Amino acid sequence: MIRTKRLTFKYNNEDTVFKFPDISLNKGQNLLVLGKSGIGKTTLLHLLGGLLRPMDGSIEIDQVPVHSLSNKELDRFRGRNIGLVFQSNHAIQSLNVIENLKARLFFGKKTISQTVIIDLLEQLDILECKNKKVRELSEGQLQRLGIAMAMVHRPGIILADEPTSSLDDDNCNKVIQLLIEQAEINKANLIVITHDQRIKPLFTNKLEL
Numbered sequence: 001m002i003r004t005k006r007l008t009f010k011y012n013n014e015d016t017v018f019k020f021p022d023i024s025l026n027k028g029q030n031l032l033v034l035g036k037s038g039i040g041k042t043t044l045l046h047l048l049g050g051l052l053r054p055m056d057g058s059i060e061i062d063q064v065p066v067h068s069l070s071n072k073e074l075d076r077f078r079g080r081n082i083g084l085v086f087q088s089n090h091a092i093q094s095l096n097v098i099e100n101l102k103a104r105l106f107f108g109k110k111t112i113s114q115t116v117i118i119d120l121l122e123q124l125d126i127l128e129c130k131n132k133k134v135r136e137l138s139e140g141q142l143q144r145l146g147i148a149m150a151m152v153h154r155p156g157i158i159l160a161d162e163p164t165s166s167l168d169d170d171n172c173n174k175v176i177q178l179l180i181e182q183a184e185i186n187k188a189n190l191i192v193i194t195h196d197q198r199i200k201p202l203f204t205n206k207l208e209l
């Protein structure tokens with residue numbers, strides 16, 4: 001469950017004040033956030049993910065007032081409850097796929113059985129890569145590893161920043177279907193931000209900034 005109210009934000013040394021429309025999502029609901037370049041989509045995603053703090057307004061996630069957590073509480077909350085899918089992959093190059101997932105769990109202070117990890121890799125169709133180093137993966141496999149890393153700790157919220165902008169139509173559809181499927185399996189909220197118009201028909205719930 002995510003609720004934001006009268007959320008505003010300003011970067012240090014900048015004049016622009018971003019005012020975001022209220023968001024209200026029940027458990028398991030998805031949202032597509034659209035808007036032209038520079039409007040503040042990534043900024044909103046970083047606020048929801050606790051990477052930035054609002055200037056004013058509130059963010060409530062599963063009854064937790066995220067906006068008023070201390071830095072330490074926020075780090076812990078993010079590590080346990082938020083899954084972030086970035087445009088480019090943030091995996092550690094020198095580690096293999098399984099080691100990267102274990103590192104993600106270590107930082108999130110969560111223990112997940114090896115069977116669950118194997119199941120996830122199978123669902124994402126990268127099980128055969130489990131012992132490959134990150135630098136040995138193709139672009140598509142890297143993208144799916146990014147999703148696995150965002151999902152492995154079973155977060156309640158999955159936030160994806162332009163996950164399809166560099167993909168062809170076929171892979172664009174596959175990645176979005178995988179994200180929707182993973183969100184469903186975990187009963188998580190999925191929020192995708194994009195200016196990729198191809199994704200629009202795949203979401204019923206949309207917010208235009």
Ligand SMILES: Nc1ncnc2c1ncn2[C@@H]1O[C@H](COP(=O)(O)OP(=O)(O)OP(=O)(O)O)[C@@H](O)[C@H]1O
Nearest residue numbers: 011012014035036037038039040041042043044195
């Ligand atoms: N760390 C920062 N410090 C100052 N200004 C920033 C910072 N990050 C982003 N901005 C500015 O804030 C505005 C909104 O940026 P943001 O990345 O949220 O937009 P966006 O809608 O995601 O854009 P795009 O679709 O191009 O990725 C832009 O004008 C950007 O230059």
